[in-house]
Structure formats: structure tokens, C-alpha cells
Amino acid sequence: MSYCVNCGVELAPSERKCPLCDTPVLNPNEDKTIPIIKPYSSHVETVVNNIDRKFLALLCTLLLMIPIFISMLSDVLTVQSITWSLYVLCAGLCVFCIFILPYLFKKPNMYLCIILDTASLLLLQGIIDIRAEYGKFFFGISLPITISLGLLSMVFLMYKNKQKRVLKVIAMFLFELSIFLLVINLTVNNYLNISLIPQWAGFAIVPCVITGIFLLVLDKRNKWIEGIRKRLFI
Amino acid sequence: MSTQIKQKDWLKLDNAALIYPATQSKRWHALFRLSATLIDTVDPTILQQAANRTVKRFFGFACRLKKGLFWFYLEHIDHPPIIQEDVNNPCVKMDFDENNGYMFRIRYYENRIAVEFFHVLTDGTGGLCFLNTLVAEYLSLKYGETIPRNECILDCDDVPKKSELEDSFPKYARGVLRSRAEANSYRIKGTLDRDYMSVVTGITDIERVKDTAKKYGATITEFLVAVLIKAIDRMQLEERPSRKHHKPIKICVPINLRKYYPSTTLRNFSSYINPGIEPKYGEYPLEDIVRMVKGFMLMEKDERLLNAKFSTNVADGKNIPLRLTPLFIKNMVLRIVYNFVGDRQTSSTISNLGKITLPEPMNKYVTRIDFMLGQLNLNRALIACISYKDTLIINFTRTIKEADVVRYFYTELVKLGIHVKVESNQR
Numbered sequence: 001m002s003y004c005v006n007c008g009v010e011l012a013p014s015e016r017k018c019p020l021c022d023t024p025v026l027n028p029n030e031d032k033t034i035p036i037i038k039p040y041s042s043h044v045e046t047v048v049n050n051i052d053r054k055f056l057a058l059l060c061t062l063l064l065m066i067p068i069f070i071s072m073l074s075d076v077l078t079v080q081s082i083t084w085s086l087y088v089l090c091a092g093l094c095v096f097c098i099f100i101l102p103y104l105f106k107k108p109n110m111y112l113c114i115i116l117d118t119a120s121l122l123l124l125q126g127i128i129d130i131r132a133e134y135g136k137f138f139f140g141i142s143l144p145i146t147i148s149l150g151l152l153s154m155v156f157l158m159y160k161n162k163q164k165r166v167l168k169v170i171a172m173f174l175f176e177l178s179i180f181l182l183v184i185n186l187t188v189n190n191y192l193n194i195s196l197i198p199q200w201a202g203f204a205i206v207p208c209v210i211t212g213i214f215l216l217v218l219d220k221r222n223k224w225i226e227g228i229r230k231r232l233f234i
Numbered sequence: 235m236s237t238q239i240k241q242k243d244w245l246k247l248d249n250a251a252l253i254y255p256a257t258q259s260k261r262w263h264a265l266f267r268l269s270a271t272l273i274d275t276v277d278p279t280i281l282q283q284a285a286n287r288t289v290k291r292f293f294g295f296a297c298r299l300k301k302g303l304f305w306f307y308l309e310h311i312d313h314p315p316i317i318q319e320d321v322n323n324p325c326v327k328m329d330f331d332e333n334n335g336y337m338f339r340i341r342y343y344e345n346r347i348a349v350e351f352f353h354v355l356t357d358g359t360g361g362l363c364f365l366n367t368l369v370a371e372y373l374s375l376k377y378g379e380t381i382p383r384n385e386c387i388l389d390c391d392d393v394p395k396k397s398e399l400e401d402s403f404p405k406y407a408r409g410v411l412r413s414r415a416e417a418n419s420y421r422i423k424g425t426l427d428r429d430y431m432s433v434v435t436g437i438t439d440i441e442r443v444k445d446t447a448k449k450y451g452a453t454i455t456e457f458l459v460a461v462l463i464k465a466i467d468r469m470q471l472e473e474r475p476s477r478k479h480h481k482p483i484k485i486c487v488p489i490n491l492r493k494y495y496p497s498t499t500l501r502n503f504s505s506y507i508n509p510g511i512e513p514k515y516g517e518y519p520l521e522d523i524v525r526m527v528k529g530f531m532l533m534e535k536d537e538r539l540l541n542a543k544f545s546t547n548v549a550d551g552k553n554i555p556l557r558l559t560p561l562f563i564k565n566m567v568l569r570i571v572y573n574f575v576g577d578r579q580t581s582s583t584i585s586n587l588g589k590i591t592l593p594e595p596m597n598k599y600v601t602r603i604d605f606m607l608g609q610l611n612l613n614r615a616l617i618a619c620i621s622y623k624d625t626l627i628i629n630f631t632r633t634i635k636e637a638d639v640v641r642y643f644y645t646e647l648v649k650l651g652i653h654v655k656v657e658s659n660q661r
Contacts, residue, residue: 007641008648009436012657019434019658020641039435040659041343045321047429058562 002027014038057103061096068092086131090124110157118150140191148183152176167219174212178205245294245308249403249548250502251354255299255306256568257576257611265325265608266358266585266618268365269348271601276342277376278317284371285340286314292364293394294501295355298335304561308354311335320348322659323430325608325631328352340368345601347372350608353502358587358605359490360500363388365603370596379595385498387593395498402497404548411549412542416508416579420470420481422614424634431609434640436628437655438647440589440621446650450524454619454626455586456531459485459509460524461650462617465642466581467513467523472638477514484510486580486613487531491544494537505544507534508580520646577613582639589621602627609633615640 002011002025004018013036017024068089075085082089097120102108122143129138159172185201198205218224247255254264289296296315297308315336320343328350333339337352347369351361367388370381383389440454447457466483474480491503509530511518518526534540550556556564577583587605605620606629615632630640644654 007645009644010653010655012655014657015660017660019432019656019660020637020644022637037344039657040322040324040433041320043319043321044323044430044661045326047327055566058566 002030012039053103054106057100060100064092064096064100083131086127087124090120090127094120094124096120111154114150114153114157118146121146136191141187144187145184148180152180165219167215167225171212171215171219174208174215178208178212181205181208243293243310244300245297245310245399246401247306247308247354248401248499248501248503249544249551250357250504252305252551253568253572254352254354256565257572263325263327263608264353265328265350266353266361267324267348267350267604267606267608268358268361269346269604269606270365270369271346271604272369272373272599273345273601274376274599275345276347276372278342280375281340281342281347281372282314282317283375284368285317287371287390288364288368289315291367291388291390291392291394292398292500294399295336295338295364297337297355299330299337299354301561304557304559304564306354306561315340317342319343320346322661324348324433324606324659325350325431326429338364348604356500357490357502357504358488358585359492359504360502362386362587362590362605363500366592366596369600373596373599377599379599381595382593384593387596397498398500400497400499401501402491402495402499402503403544404551406491406495406497406541407545407548408541409545410538410542411546412539414543414546416484417482418578419484419508419510419581420466420513421578421612422466422469422581422634422639423473424614424632424636424638426614427633427635428609430633432632432635432637432659433606434630434632434637434644434656434658435604436630436644436647437657438626438628438652440624440626442652443626443647446652450521452524452528454621455487455584456509456528457524458586458617458619458628459487459584460520460527461646462582462584462643463511463523463527464518464520464646465639467511467518468642469639470513477516480513482510482512484508484580486577486583488583488585489535489540491540494540505540507531507540509534510581520650572611577610580613582613582615582617583607583610584617584619586619592622597623604629606631617643 002013002015003009004011004021004023004025006021006023007018009018009020011018011025013030013034015025068085071085071088072082075082094117097113097116101116102110102113125142125146126138129142156172156176160169163169163172181201181204182198185198186196189196189198257264293310294308296311298311300307300309311334313334315338316334318339318341320341328337328339330337337355339350341348341350347365349361349365349368351364356364363386366386367390370383370387371390373379374381381387443454443457447454450457450460452460462485463483470480470483471477486506486508489505489507491497491505492499495503497503507530509527511523511526559567585605585607590603592600600622602625603620603622604627605618607616607618609631610616614634615630618629618631620627630643632640644656647654
């Protein structure tokens, strides 16, 4: 048996140094033929430290309510009605839907989140259009662009959930980006009553589509992928 | 009146358990661990069978934690628990999803069976009953032993009783309340090692400790509390040589309320007292510390004072505005309040489960029983003791790298003539 010369405690055979003062154990008379069974397994369990996102999301929601409440209160106190504070309220709702809502649930339904994001954006733009009396801005520009963004996001999400190949997912993203740019171009042209032939969008669509096609072709050539990986790995 | 319970029931949390789910964090896991060392290597297949039988008997343990609108509640689980291999660092934060929903985990390593409990389920007494029953079932299955059952080793062929699931706090609480306010204590400081709990086990002869405690006119618990206070006092003195600014040193000592009331619940039913000293008034030799601890515990362990203490918690739980507050707000508030109050009132904790006696058919297979406390929010070093046969096992757990307080504690015992053998989980 070994004792710590510093602390005076007897040390179990499994101790190579005193756990109280780190003094190494040197016992020349120690019987090395007796197998030593350590009192604990050598496997150390690690903890994945998850940030309490839900608590953080709730905290952010409460903080977000402060400017909304203050602006609505000052609006009511000054002009006895809700005027400009409606913008703050709608903008706050957008921020909540886009940035905070997904963190309130352990497994958020992303499709529902996209629908709510699109709805909140439409609401904000609609309120701006009504109050500022821009005319056909909401129905001419905001609505088609926002809805197409929402639809394309949902399609992309559906594709991403089904598709495991990264290159195909990136290709899909590029194709959808092309469609979105096309929609913007056509919508703006329509609103301005000019030709429905896309102009500036072509400069972005062509490289996106070509890159997307290239990625789809590359996806089928594993040798090329390995070659690129070999040369470009960090 | 039926004393047996329906299956598939749900349970409310007992009064002491209410705080744990809200305040569980990276720093406070509210776990404790009990283990039994056998003469042979543990067979995991037989252990799984024993666990399946034991869990059926302990209805209140086979539950998952669920969120209601106003309170957490426990929902019964039908599927069996998963047996796991033990790890180097016990009482790591429990992921209930990974654990099949269970709030305890059964682990094995070499000759040892260990069970780690989340404090929502039970306290040390209830946990010990579970471990004893599990080991009894294991020994019956492995060796064919017939082990006599009693209130500490339950019969798994019996059905769970209502009295075992009772929340005894409101049952025995009376209307008189008592303030929980106390001065904050000195906190042991060090380099935090949050995800690794260091364990130093001191194995001593119980008769020797008892004789030494008797010389000071104290019980084993009072004596160990005094030694720990002295160790912490030494730490505070090294940190700040001038005693004028020293903070009080108090140790949290859990008290089993089943000794005062005829409760057979397997859930939480314990209170606590915080004996200590005020080092700013001067140096206290060990005999004076023992005297003060003994006097404090004699006064505070009075049934009327203990009742007033837990009656205050029960009254808080019955508060209508609090009950009507949605759970997510309650959790936030509880967490903030606990961070400010919590275990700031004490420097450390000593929990002594006392002397364990097992029936003879078990005695020949069980060589040792251990008890360990998981990390608390602010108290970085904790002691848990248990005696079995003629050995007193003192498990000193800490979540700081420095072992000064542990060294001071054990070397003080050695200086008093108590032989201590130490083993640890150091890497």
C-alpha cells in the first residue's frame, strides 16, 4: 500500500499520483503482478452544450415588445390614434416571424414559418401601401414578388429535404434564383408599363443557369469531384 | 379507500421538485448518485431484466417530465429504461431524450451498479430504496437468492401503493410560516471544470470516526460538518488574511423528514438546515466549531421549526397569482430568483444517508455502497457520506480543478488520527 508523503492519506492502488496534492506515487515495493482495477471507466462523457434557444427567443420577444409598446403609446398620447406606430408594429411582427419564431419550437415546421414570414411581409408592405397611398404598388410590385419568394423558398426547402447531393441542391438554388430574378424583372416592367421582355435579369440568369447545369453534370462524375476535392481541400 | 394506484396516471411534481426543472442549467444538474459494488462482475443482461422488474414497482420513477400550461407534470412511461456503461465523470447533465425519457439512469462498470437520479423524482432515501430493490432483483435473478423484502427493499411482485407517490409536504404542513432569509456565505472559488466532476472518495473506518466524533461530543454528521467548516475557513483565510471581512461559512445539511412524520413516500420529503460560523469574529478551533454546529443543529432540528420551513414552500406553491402565472413566465422568474438567492446561503453541502443495513442474503454479495452529489449552481465542492458494514465512504465531489478544500478536509481527518484511504476518478 502507498501513502502520500504530503497528505498522509493511504492511496488506492489505482492512484498514480495523490488526488489531493498531485504528489507522484513512487513505491519500489509495489507488487506489479497484481492487476489494478481502476475505480472508474476511462470513458469521459461529454456534454453537448445547447444554448437555451427557447429562453433566448422569449427574451428577445419581450425586448421587441418594448419599442412597439412605447411607439404605440406615444402615438396614442400625441394624436389620440394609431398612425405611424402601425409601421413599427408591423415591422416588429416581421422581425418576430423571421428571426424569433423558429427558435420558440424544438422542431419548428419550416413550411409554416415560411408561410408566416411571407404573410408578415405582405402585411407590412400592405400597410405601407394603404397609409402612403402609393396606388397600385402593393398589387403591382409587392404581392407578386413576395409571394414568388415564398413559393420558391418552399419549393427549395422541399427539394433540399429530399435531395442528399449537395451539388444538386446548389444547382436548384441557382435555378430558383434565376426564376426569382426573372419574376422581379417582369413585375417591374409590368408595373412601369414597359416591354415584358426581361432585360437586366438576363445578365444574372444566364450565368446562374449555366453554373447550375455544370453542377448537375459534375454531380454525375464522381472522379471529377474527387479530383477537385483533392486539389482544393483546406 | 384504494391504496393502490391506477396505471397510466400522471403525477404532479412534489413541492420540493417544483424548482428543479425551472432552474436546471449547465451549472446545476440537480443529480445525485447511489451505487453498490458487488463481489462479481455485473452481467448487463441480468441487470436489464432486474431494471425492467424494478421500474414496474417504482411507478413514480417511470415518468417523463412534461410541460403543462401552468406547471410541469410527470407522465408515466411504459417502455423499459436503457442500461448504460458507466463513465469516468459521474453526474453529467442528463439528456432526457437520449435517456428514453427517464429521469434516472442505470449504469454499470466492473462490479458496480450505479443509479443517477434527477432530484425531481426523489431524494436520497427514495433513491436508496430503488437501488436496494434493483440490486435485490439482480441478485435474485443471478444467484437465485430469496431476499426478504421490507420498506427499504420493495417486493417487485407487489403493486405500487398510493402512499409511495404521496406529496407529503402539503399533507404535514401547518399554517405557520418562517422566513427563509439568511446571510450569504463564503463561496469556494476555483477554476471551473463544468463538464467534468472530480470525485475523491475517502474510505474510513466508521468506528474510528464515531469514536473521534464522540470525543467532541458530536454525531458523525456534526463532526464532519465541523471539519468541513474548518477546511473552508482555512481557504478563506488564505484568500483574505484579515478576518474582519470574512463572510459566514455555512454548510447545508439535508434532513430526512420521514423521521418526524409517518410518511412512506418514495418522492422528495426532506428539508435542510445550515449550521455554520462567523469567522469575522475570530478564529474558531475545531472543538468550538463542533460545539456551535451541535448547538445549531440541536435547535434547528426541532420538528416545529422544520415544519415552518417547509410550510413556507407549500404556502408559496398555493399562492393563487403564482399558480395562475403561465409556466414560461414562472420558469424565467424562478431562474432569475434562484440565481440571486439559490445556494448563495451556504458554502457547501454535506448529505449523510446514515448506516445502511441489508438482509444477510444480500450482505454476502454487496461489498460497498456509495453516495454522491452532483454539481450545484454555485457550491463547487460537496460531500456525500454513507456507511455500510464497518466502512464510512465519504465522496467529495467538485467542479473546480483545484483540490485545496478536499486536501484540507481529508488531512484534518488524518491529523485527528482517522485513517483515510483515497481513490479518485482523476484522468
